[in-house]
Amino acid sequence: xxxxxxxxxxxxxxxxxxxxxxxxxxxxxxxxxxxxxxxxxxxxxxxxxxxxxxxxxxxxxxxxxxxxxxxxxxxxxxxxxxxxxxxxxxxxxxxxxxxxxxxxxxxxxxxxxxxxxxxxxxxxxxxxxxxxxxxxxxxxxxxxxxxxxxxxxxxxxxxxxxxxxxxxxxxxxxxxxxxxxxxxxxxxxxxxxxxxxxxxxxxxxxxxxxxxxxxxxxxxxxxxxxxxxxxxxxxxxxxxxxxxxxxxxxxxx
Amino acid sequence: xxxxxxxxxxxxxxxxxxxxxxxxxxxxxxxxxxxxxxxxxxxxxxxxxxxxxxxxxxxxxxxxxxxxxxxxxxxxxxxxxxxxxxxxxxxxxxxxxxxxxxxxxxxxxxxxxxxxxxxxxxxxxxxxxxxxxxxxxxxxxxxxxxxxxxxxxxxxxxxxxxxxxxxxxxxxxxxxxxxxxxxxx
Numbered sequence: 001x002x003x004x005x006x007x008x009x010x011x012x013x014x015x016x017x018x019x020x021x022x023x024x025x026x027x028x029x030x031x032x033x034x035x036x037x038x039x040x041x042x043x044x045x046x047x048x049x050x051x052x053x054x055x056x057x058x059x060x061x062x063x064x065x066x067x068x069x070x071x072x073x074x075x076x077x078x079x080x081x082x083x084x085x086x087x088x089x090x091x092x093x094x095x096x097x098x099x100x101x102x103x104x105x106x107x108x109x110x111x112x113x114x115x116x117x118x119x120x121x122x123x124x125x126x127x128x129x130x131x132x133x134x135x136x137x138x139x140x141x142x143x144x145x146x147x148x149x150x151x152x153x154x155x156x157x158x159x160x161x162x163x164x165x166x167x168x169x170x171x172x173x174x175x176x177x178x179x180x181x182x183x184x185x186x187x188x189x190x191x192x193x194x195x196x197x198x199x200x201x202x203x204x205x206x207x208x209x210x211x212x213x214x215x216x217x218x219x220x221x222x223x224x225x226x227x228x229x230x231x232x233x234x235x236x237x238x239x240x241x242x243x244x245x246x247x248x249x250x251x252x253x
Numbered sequence: 254x255x256x257x258x259x260x261x262x263x264x265x266x267x268x269x270x271x272x273x274x275x276x277x278x279x280x281x282x283x284x285x286x287x288x289x290x291x292x293x294x295x296x297x298x299x300x301x302x303x304x305x306x307x308x309x310x311x312x313x314x315x316x317x318x319x320x321x322x323x324x325x326x327x328x329x330x331x332x333x334x335x336x337x338x339x340x341x342x343x344x345x346x347x348x349x350x351x352x353x354x355x356x357x358x359x360x361x362x363x364x365x366x367x368x369x370x371x372x373x374x375x376x377x378x379x380x381x382x383x384x385x386x387x388x389x390x391x392x393x394x395x396x397x398x399x400x401x402x403x404x405x406x407x408x409x410x411x412x413x414x415x416x417x418x419x420x421x422x423x424x425x426x427x428x429x430x431x432x433x434x435x436x437x438x
Contacts, residue, residue: 006437010431014375016399021289025303030281032307037314164300 027226031193070202133249155188162197173206196227203235277317280326281310287327287400288334294383294395301345308337320346328410331396382432390425397422398429 064110215235
């Protein structure tokens with residue numbers, strides 16, 4: 001069935017299937033949400049309740065009340081002096097942009113919610129998440145110190161960049177990003193994700209050092225990883241047809 | 254890599270479970286695919302889907318305790334996804350980022366080039382059709398046609414009268430078939 005055959009219901013079914021996420025996406029997003037929750041990161045979305053009008057109104061109210069208090073204090077002292085300037089710390093300095101990240105809400109407004117590993121409505125392409133991921137998820141559920149949260153954010157940003165580079169067909173760039181991450185955060189939280197992305201990038205470049213299949217190495221280390229299917233496919237494909245960016249090379253025979 | 258079979262009719266309950274972490278699990282597990290497809294249908298490019306889905310579920314995580322179940326979870330989730338998608342698209346326009354390739358679903362990078370070719374072709378056609386719709390029709394098409402939600406749910410999600418929803422549905426279906434006819438011919 002092709003679009004040219006013109007069956008609307010079949011086309012819609014196929015479009016739904018093409019746009020449906022895989023298990024790796026569900027696990028990836030879930031891990032990112034967990035890490036952000038643990039790190040106390042702000043929500044970069046305008047979907048949150050718009051806080052700036054409330055803040056502006058509150059700041060204006062504070063200004064009026066403070067100004068009035070200053071005036072009447074001076075009047076009561078027999079001196080008509082201008083009230084002291086009021087610093088509006090709550091009001092945004094520039095017109096707010098609904099697309100801008102919403103600042104973190106006070107801790108009192110956040111929902112303390114330990115997160116569990118996903119049992120997603122998706123069919124995993126590989127076995128279920130590995131047990132060490134459970135441990136990591138439990139760690140994220142606990143309150144993370146500020147330093148750890150910062151490292152997590154760095155890891156997440158770097159992994160996203162590497163993933164995008166891979167999708168853009170630039171595994172060399174992905175590896176450069178990951179090497180940089182190794183220097184910045186040598187012992188991070190997202191070990192499995194880092195190794196999976198590194199393996200994918202190396203396989204995409206056609207690397208096969210000493211005839212060792214990098215995919216086999218990864219699956220031996222993470223036999224139940226959610227990335228197993230993707231790694232196996234990428235590394236198996238490398239044997240047949242190396243792909244990747246202009247820096248791709250094959251070190252094997 | 255297997256795709257997730259769409260299951261729009263699956264009950265999306267669990268929001269009123271007493272355990273908040275279980276409630277989040279339920280919402281996430283039952284509706285992740287729905288949110289993902291909605292974001293895609295609303296125009297979020299595939300390369301930004303991870304970020305957008307993450308934003309949606311961070312909002313969900315934060316606001317779940319306040320969700321009273323007055324609307325269905327999917328109605329609530331769609332409202333969040335719609336705002337997140339709008340913000341992503343605004344940011345993308347400001348940055349003048351690179352144009353999205355026609356077929357760039359991650360699944361296609363993993364599977365063989367021919368395995369998903371027909372699905373990709375259909376998705377590209379639907380994406381092109383959606384890109385030509387205004388926001389109101391696009392949202393209705395995503396919910397009613399792609400996700401096969403009931404019309405009362407669609408009307409609630411879009412905050413429009415039921416009759417208006419039906420009228421728009423008829424028009425958008427006709428437009429889809431017309432576009433398909435042009436494509437075939």
